[in-house]
Amino acid sequence: MDYLNRSILLVDDEEEILNILQVLLKKDGYQRIDTAPDCSHAFQKAEQNHPDLILLDVMLPDGNGFDLYRKLRGITRCPILFLSARDEDTDRIKGLGLGADDYVTKPFLSEELLLRIRNVLLRAYPPRENDVQELIHLGTVVIQFGDGTVTKEGVRTALTAKEFQLLKKLYENRGNIVTIDTLCNTLWDTENYGYENTLMVHIRHLREKIELDPSHPRYLITARGLGYKLVK
């Protein structure tokens, strides 16, 4: 939970929105939050406090967010997200084209915004390897992504590279169906057709390692015709 210690600068001219964002972030566990109502204050605070992430509105009273972005890039390399009520593709492309780390439109859903901020922080400040020694429990089966092993009924087996990628993708979307196509793209990184049968083979092998009864899976479920799901 290292990323929660990162400092965040919120730039928006709407006081209500700054308020909502602060409450939202604080509740999610962020401690170091600062706000600025316009470009000049934002620049000043960015220069003094060196925030780890900046959330930037596009339309500000004393200039626009795109210009402020360019100016900020002169003093900091920290990730910057745009948060704008403008949903024009041109704005989105302009923002991302400048090199922004994400572009979120208002009104945002709080859960989505928090996830995006977390993802950007994790990408910009990757946690050290020994931090990811997380253990995942599927009933009595324990998965360890750190060294790519599965422990079932006291027997430890290593995952193959493909099985590892597959399980990781499913785990990242735990509780949701991941389509066949997405899984194939993850494993083979190619646009070619006809990998679906090979995917099924990998799924079968994976089930043998993580399911107590592979022919009646409880954790790695098939969504008929759509894809697979790792149960939460």
Added chain:
Amino acid sequence: MQSVKNKIRYIIFIIITVFVAFTVAFLFFLAISLFGSQSHSLISMRQLSAELTPSDHSYTLSEQGQTMLDFHQCFAFIIDASGQRIWDYQAPDDIPQTFSLTDINSMSRWYLNDYPLSTWNLDNRILVACYPKNSLFRYDLIMPLQQMMLLTLLCVPCGILIFSGIFIFGTRWDRRQKQKQDQARIEWIAGVSHDIRTPLTSIIGYAEQLEQSGEAAEGWQHPLSAILDQAKRIRLLVEDFNLVNKLDYGIQGQKEIVKINAVLRRAAADLVNAGLLTEAYDIELSLTEDASVRGDEKLLYRLFYNLILNSIRHNPGGCQITVSLRRTVFHRITIIIADNGCGYPASILKKNKQTHNPWASHGLGLFIVSKIVQSHHGRLKLSNQNGAAARVTLPAVHP
């Protein structure tokens, strides 16, 4: 489709223009030949000759004839067969007494001492009426018939060139004006939706916080979640409205190769993940063939998402939904999204062909669907079989 219509319109316009040009030219010519000589600035030689009465070796001009000549500031004279000027009315000094054959020949074609003139055969003599110098233009035209016809024919392509030039310039100007208008409207709608979004952010933000805090007073949990749901609905509406705005003005998204099966699966999977496609619905995807379409993946996703969502929304008690894809003739694919539910209302099936006023009663969902299909050069057919069936035909790319 639109471009073919435009081309036909263009051709018809040119044909009409050419026809009109010919008619106008013809009428113009007719007018000149009919009325030109009867113009008020010219003397009618027939009338003048009628005002002359022969006497001995000379003539007398009636008063009316004199007024006629005076009015036009003209003078007149008569030459007999031997070239003698036997009578005149106010002929100036530079008009000779006798005329040779060559004089007569040249004056009958051009001018006499720079006086423009008209001639008239009077018995065996020639009546000449001269106008003031520099008052009339006269040109004797003679050329081979073939050349004349060639010239006339040359006028046709010249006319067509000129008219089509005007037409092309006109339509281009017109299009530019329309583009400007469209751009203004797009920006206006974008501005309005921006102004709606900002306050909506506060509403959703606070409502979410209040709901999650669990601090809403007793009995207010339901109104609170209603506020949140409705605000989220407005949010989706604004998004749809923006999308329609873009689609309506022909702003098409990316053109990339999109695997249709992947999009169909993702749309269905997302509906399951969002908790909308629940256990009550039995969805069956029979995607035995792979096919790709050139288009915008986001829009195509939206298209199928909306169609499946439609089946869910209109059959709240659950139903069977089948999604199938098959290849048809001319490298086209047909995707059928059908259910065994209550079917489309009659008003939608009627509107199927002409989506004039889709907002009125059915929301933006199907309207967006039809616009996306249109922007991908496809066809949408809605019908009621065992339930509702939407048939989307799209041009596929070669595998």
